[in-house]
Amino acid sequence: MPTFLNSVFLAGLVAAALPILIHLFSRRRAKEVRFPSIEFLREVSRKKVRRLQLRQLLLLALRVLIVAFFALAMARPALRAGRGVLGRGSSTIAVVLDNSFSMAAADPAANAGAGATSAGAPARGAVARDASSEEGSVYQTAKKRAIEVIALMHEGDRGVLALAATPVRLPFQTPIADLSLLRQEIDRAPIEATRADLPQAIDRVAGVFTASRTLNKELYVISDFQQIDLDAWQALLGKRSGGAGAVDSTGGARQDVRGAARGGPGGVLGGAGTIPPDVKVYLIPARTLPVDNMAIERVRLDALGAGSDAGARLIVTIANYSNNEARNVVIRALEEGTGTTAVGAEALGEAYANVPAQGRGDATVLLRQMPASGALRVTFAPDALPMDNAAYFVAEQPGVRRVLIVSGASDPATDPATRYFRLALDPAGTKEFFDVQVARAEDPALGNAPPKADVIVLLDVGRLPDATIERIGKFRADGGGVFVVLGDRTDPRSYNTTIFPKLADLEVMGLQGDPARPDVFRSLRIAAAAHPIFDGFPAAAAGNITTARFLRMLDVKPGKDARVLAEFTGALPALIEDKGTIVFTSSCDGVWSDLSTSGAFLPLVHRVVQYLAALGGGAATGAGDRLVAGTAIERAVDPDQLANQDAFFIDPTGTRRPAERSEREGKVWLKSEPARIAGIYQLVRADGVRLGLFAVNLDTRESDLRVAPEGVLPGLFKPAATVLKPGTRGITREVVEGRYGRELWPMLLAIVLGLMVAESLIGRGKVLP
Amino acid sequence: MPHRPDQSYRILLEPSFLSKLQGLDMIARMIVEGFLTGLHKSPYHGFSVEFAEHRQYMPGDPIRHVDWKVYAKSDRFYIKEYEQETNLRSYLMLDVSSSIPFTGEEGRIEKIRYGTWLAAALAYLMLQQQDAVGLLLFSDRIHKVIPARSARSHLRILFGAMEVALREALEAASQKGDQLRRTDMGPCLEALADRTPRRGLMILISDLWDSNPARVMRALKHFRHLEHEVVVLHLQDPREDRFDYRDETIFVDMETGEKLSLQPWEVRKDYKRLMAERIAYYKKECGENRIEYERILTDTPFDAALLRYLEKRSRLH
16 A cells, blocks of 8 residues: 655546546537538448547546546655565665763663663672673663664665764764764764763754655664653753643653644754654664662762861762662772872772662761872762762862952941951961951942952941942852841842842842840751751751851842752741852841851851852862763963963873863963763863862763653654564564655656557547648 | 730639629629630630531522621631531539538538539530530439520520529528438439430539439439430539548538537548549549549639530530
């Protein structure tokens, strides 16, 4: 049964009735002519009448067939290919291969004989894999599938490959016919340390199909199709449809997703492009069985212990994506080489962790000593996906942080809040951790030059000159941290109209409490227990941070993206973080509360300031590492640090990488290419002086190896995609039978030509001499 | 520049010109004068009609028969020949069947009209030659017989009968009514042959749409058997000859009323073959029996027919 590629032209079959109508009409219009004698005519027609009638019928039939076959040819019929079909049409094939690091997981199907289980505790040991080898991995399976797809290509076909790990890469920008080249690229495509962006990869190949004129167009997506991929996909579709799709991963989501897809002719995916509707989409799951996995999600240094006799402590957070509790997970911290120092074989610290199923657990690793290289690798025993069992950490001694206190007092030297702050940050005045400078809020010099600080504290400031507000806003936008402590001098209107718009999405609503009534007070509780500021605080998540009593505070309304870190009793926001700014809504002058004289004041101030300082500097100190593979490393250095020399990055393999240089606001910004692998990167001056050390880790969202429900993904495409499960019908048969064979229109046009010649020859008697 | 002989007289022989004239006598006279003028001016050497009226004076001839006009011109004595001296009887046998009013093109004269004018011109010429002229009007029966006479006044009788026949034929054709006349000339001609024992000149003017050509030839042979000279003037409209109809047509037989729907281009070739065979048959049969056969298309001038008459007449003397 042929398929019609331009079925609208089938309506032209109606025109096949025209010759019949013309024939009938012309017969009706025959006129009478009086002739002397029809003796001869009768004699001739008697002999020929039957032949004449047959001839007329034959001519009529030929004309009807000419019109009908022409209409059929215009409708472009094509026969599906399969066994025994005549010929085949050419094809354009695009293969999107997921080479994100989740594909490095052990393939349970491939390792079935090695004792892997699809459920239960991660089969460590038996399926412990060499992270550097693809053998037995889901990626190896995926590559095999990709090769199988390529093997279905024939002469005249064209193929293109897209590697879906970010940044998406197309080895060939246009489809090629050389199968060996395609195979070669598939063979050597490495697993990347980044996440997959399947919608982006599909968008990149959409243009190939739009430009193609082949009969068959096929898109193959080979991936482990994680649930997180589906979540991101659906979130993107929901965003494109204006949030109309309240999507979830159940079957009901298909309707919402399809609704989002109504906007375009083909399947609507992420990004700007769409796949044309004549493209057949095949989804090939490289892994169908679930795989248990754990990953190191975060490593941070407890800065309170740094430099003390107690030693540095690492707080390691482990995520358990399996359905079984992991007990006594051994975590080790080893020194990581930076090219100049060797990797240490002996652990600098160890700990044990218990991690609940589908949960997270922290382990505290006490370092016996800081690594000489400044870099650490924290790891636990390999499991099905070894790549995320290691995390890198830069453990440099935290440098002296420059803190500028902008005091709202006319005489900061005598202002109680200012004094309390200075004492908390630099009690001995030795600038051991913080170099504290104080300025008056009204000082016009603040608006003249960029502040030389890592953190600015706005301490009970009422108003600020416009130029100062601009400077501080710029400072924050450039990565500096701002700590705003409100107080008695706070002018709500000034904050709402000029200060907060530059710093944070917050609004001062009013005042709460009365210092004259000490019997009515609020307590301070943690609201975001996981926030690094509260690391080591003895209070439980719902408990009070301090025994201090708070009599008065400002009622500040957080914006949409602001985060309440701590709150007063009654859920009144106390500590709010937004865009590199942290706001404390009560004062530290000892009047509104006795916080400044409580035991929690010093560590709280230290943590907040160090946290903000770490945001601005980019170095992984205290606040934990934030660089993930696939992103670029960027660092600002003072021009005098460069000493007029070039600088470059060195990746974990010891390879030099260029540094893109730009200058902004008196600093030199050095930016690397996107980091392709996890590990320790260095920023080095041409003469070898190290300017910075960076830890790049995996984005552990990719470590969640749950597979998306099979029934949802096909509905993301319009028309719906086909899921090809290897091992059942096999890819070959499904694909080949789905292809169109030869188009029939040339044959039909040849028939039309033949019919026209026959009609002309048979009807030649119609031409008068 | 070489002198071209004046051809203006030829218009008198053109059917298209003559169709503008009224009256059979006028038409007949025009045809004859045009013909005779052409005879005199043409290099054709044969005979002069005038000579047929005189012979040279022989001693003993009556003086009253001397043609003094000729004497005045030629200074010679000639004796006029009179009717009884020529003794030539001619019959004009005119087909008035229903097929004869056919014309294949608007503006072209009908076969019946052409045939009637031709007959009228022949009658005029014959009587001018002092031959006796008779008339037979027939279709599938004899409509009228006018015995041969040589008086000039006989011409009026002949013309009258021809005009009536012409009018009736045209009326019958226009009415398309029940008065259909088939062609069955064999019995009609044989009946005339029985009535004309003396040798004479029989001129048949017909479209020969007789379904029994053999019987026609038998009748004509019968005339030959009686030592008549026979001329067959086969009238045809050019459309009958070419059969160049382009559209699907319902042909209506003018003699029987029978209808036949055809695509003419399908049968043209066979029709023309059959027509050619019929003509060839008549030519052959006439040739073998020393019957003059002339096929005349109705868009051609009249002189060919008149020449045939004169040729035949000269053989009879």
